[in-house]
Amino acid sequence: MxxxxxxxxxxxxxxxxxxxxxxxxxxxxxxxxxxxxxxxxxxxxxxxxxxxxxxxxxxxxxxxxxxxxxxxxxxxxxxxxxxxxxxxxxxxxxxxxxxxxxxxxxxxxxxxxxxxxxxxxxxxxxxxxxxxxxxxxxxxxxxxxxxxxxxxxxxxxxxxxxxxxxxxxxxxxxxxxxxxxxxxxxxxxxxPYFPTGFKAISLYCDESNVRAWPGGVGNKKLGANYAPSVGPQVAAENKGYQQVLWTIGEDHELMEVGTMNMFVFWRNESGEQELVTPPLDGTILPGITRDSILELTRNWGEFKVSERKINMKQIACASDEGRLLEVFGAGTACVVTPVSRIHFQGKDYEIPLNPSIPSAQAGPITARIYDTLFAVQYGETTSNWSVVVD
Structure with a gap:
């Protein structure tokens, strides 16, 4: 039932x-x-x-x-x-x-x-x-x-x-x-969007190029936003990474993961468990999957859920201190894609996929979000998000 x-x-x-x-x-x-x-x-x-x-x-x-x-x-x-x-x-x-x-x-x-x-x-x-x-x-x-x-x-x-x-x-x-x-x-x-299926991917933080900028059209789904990303994507692949991590500014504020919205689950500087995604400030595409994840996790009420700026220096520090718990991208094509490592300024920062299950490709929160969304999309869970065609 x-x-x-x-x-x-x-x-x-x-x-x-x-x-x-x-x-x-x-x-x-x-x-x-x-x-x-x-x-x-x-x-x-x-x-x-x-x-x-x-x-x-x-x-x-x-x-x-x-x-x-x-x-x-x-x-x-x-x-x-x-x-x-x-x-x-x-x-x-x-x-x-x-x-x-x-x-x-x-x-x-x-x-x-x-x-x-x-x-x-x-x-x-x-x-x-x-x-x-x-x-x-x-x-x-x-x-x-x-x-x-x-x-x-x-x-x-x-x-x-x-x-x-x-x-x-x-x-x-x-x-x-x-x-x-x-x-x-x-x-x-x-x-599955990625040939590897629901498996963790690696990211290369691009410090030279930006996907979008304030006052631009990063929050619109225009073809013109995608063609310029091909060169940096190829460069990341040539370095041995699967996707580009887009950032902006001297502090390398997080933007998106390839063509996906980005989420970070960590223990923040105050010791709270928190799910963070960059805010809709005009540079971020307002993803339907992103919106759904925010509502889902807020309804759970189990940890803090924030739309706010977060930068790579904070991510690097959290990784070094063991506070970086999970990172994933989200979008229509991929639904949810876990991240296993991020390259930033000459160093790879590893993200623990699931400490209790070493062979797992996603942390527990990432996997739970993935399974919950799939259950809605395939009608296994009753939801007004799912529209029956016939």
Missing amino acids: ASSLCLSGLAGIYRRAPVGARTGIQASLLQKSLTTAPKALVPKEELVFGHVFTDHMLTIEWTAKRGWGSPLIKPYGPLVLDPSCSVFHYAFECFEGLKAYRDAQGNIRLFRPEKNMERMNSSAERLHLPQFDGKEAVECIKELLRADKRWVPEGRGYSLYLRPTLISTENTLGVHRANSALLYVIASPCG
Whole structure:
């Protein structure tokens, strides 16, 4: 019997009435043109994140004159865009990432999809791309899932990754607000994000590059935030580390882990057990998994939970004094990923994964958060965070 865990979402961080369109997205106008040649499914054990795509995609066109057009589900295929489209030249693009899960009864579930739509509207607003009604967009995504439900793999750790994307399609080399745009959603069945699965990763603290800065767009999910991270990531890999630890300032304040939000569980300078994550100061992406972890752990009431600045000198000191208990990254793709060591200024700082179980890949708090979120996502625990599609 499923246990009960009713969790309410936090107040909308991005709450704002949709603007920028005379006609909003209307799921009731959705049309379908389904494929007559379905693809063969790929065995789930062979899935590599983001390499296999389903039979269909969702597209919704927008123009400044007409607003949003009728949503269309059609066979997955190339987009036809003019070479002068401003998305190619000025990165007028934002996106989201969410997952659909198959529970033990065969139902398809989404995890807090309304939060993804809120964040996407926030990103769109920053680029002055058109905003939309998130509830209507979710209903359209549900129809895409119904069309491609056979692609949602079974089993814990497997899911169908959904990538809503909004781009400017205006044919111009001028830099100004878009007069035409396209919202589309593609889907990719996947297993664990990291090939190693739920295993601890190593971090290299990059002291030369920054992911974001005050007044910038680090709190938006823009494609332009990700391409510049590739060079530092490759450099970290060449040094023998799996991900970059992004910091900022002379004190090396923690920001994010690769493309994940960062969490530290430690005994702080006052001797308290504390879970810390950097605050949403405009440089940090407001992750849905991050938000969920904060609410979960605050509901537990077992230790202090803080959103505040923390720097690498504090981490190094805590490690040397045996106060650094656990470190992990969190995000939609990976859910939770434990960290085993951090390289900073010529030294590796080791994080104990689980003192009582030497072979474990995660500390007890990290593993508990991981298991709790998975139970919600796969419908094993009753929660209003889990939305049943059919």
